Amino acid sequence: MITRFKFSPNDRIVVLTGAGISAESGLKTFRDSDGLWENHRVEEVATPEAYLRNPELVWRFYKQRYLQLSEVEPNPGHKALKQIEDFAGGNFTLITQNVDGLHRRCGNKRVLEIHGSLELSFCSKCLAKFPMNEIDLEQSLPRCDNCGGLLRPDIIWFGEIPYHLDIISDILCQADFFLVVGTSGVVYPAAQFLHICKSYNAITIGINLEEPKNSYLLDEFHQGKAGELLPELVRIWTRGK
Numbered sequence: 475m476i477t478r479f480k481f482s483p484n485d486r487i488v489v490l491t492g493a494g495i496s497a498e499s500g501l502k503t504f505r506d507s508d509g510l511w512e513n514h515r516v517e518e519v520a521t522p523e524a525y526l527r528n529p530e531l532v533w534r535f536y537k538q539r540y541l542q543l544s545e546v547e548p549n550p551g552h553k554a555l556k557q558i559e560d561f562a563g564g565n566f567t568l569i570t571q572n573v574d575g576l577h578r579r580c581g582n583k584r585v586l587e588i589h590g591s592l593e594l595s596f597c598s599k600c601l602a603k604f605p606m607n608e609i610d611l612e613q614s615l616p617r618c619d620n621c622g623g624l625l626r627p628d629i630i631w632f633g634e635i636p637y638h639l640d641i642i643s644d645i646l647c648q649a650d651f652f653l654v655v656g657t658s659g660v661v662y663p664a665a666q667f668l669h670i671c672k673s674y675n676a677i678t679i680g681i682n683l684e685e686p687k688n689s690y691l692l693d694e695f696h697q698g699k700a701g702e703l704l705p706e707l708v709r710i711w712t713r714g715k
């Protein structure tokens with residue numbers, strides 16, 4: 475028996491995913507151990523100050539990250555999470571720290587991208603959003619069609635407040651199951667989300683390459699790759715609907 479749990483059709487299931495599941499598709503992020511993202515430091519490309527200092531460099535960086543998305547595909551871990559949404563429907567929420575859109579591309583609908591999306595930008599003046607595929611990426615500094623303001627990637631940078639936090643606390647309080655996938659569970663926001671779910675009696679399950687230090691908050695921990703473990707776990711959790 476690899477898991478002692480099973481979902482019921484009315485269970486509210488919340489999943490939090492982090493860099494680990496994207497890494498299995500070949501994408502790197504800052505959460506890799508060396509603290510660099512494709513050889514750039516956080517302070518160079520992922521703070522509001524970096525953007526003010528050198529917007530061309532920041533744009534070049536995110537354009538490359540955006541273009542790289544066409545070279546990767548959702549992996550079996552993403553596909554297994556899609557199956558959970560198929561099972562739970564409106565009772566499912568996927569919260570992701572990833573900005574690559576792979577969950578949406580895999581077919582998940584109820585996705586909250588708390589760190590934004592590489593596929594969007596917004597006007598730093600009037601805040602209008604623009605899909606990247608509608609922007610002329612040949613320009614070194616794309617501008618807003620409405621007001622001429624500078625566009626910036628729709629990415630939550632260090633020091634900025636993540637998206638959707640207002641609705642997430644309600645969702646966490648009501649969860650019957652909370653799954654943490656591809657993130658250590660020690661660092662904010664995963665650690666805080668885990669605490670909330672635990673204090674409201676959700677069943678908590680972790681899947682990650684390394685066992686987190688706060689694994690005492692997890693009712694079950696599975697060590698390894700999401701793409702290798704999740705397909706079988708999901709098959710068992712959703713069996714017998």
Ligand SMILES: [Zn+2]
Pocket residue numbers: 597598599600601602618619620621622623
């Ligand atoms: Zn504008």
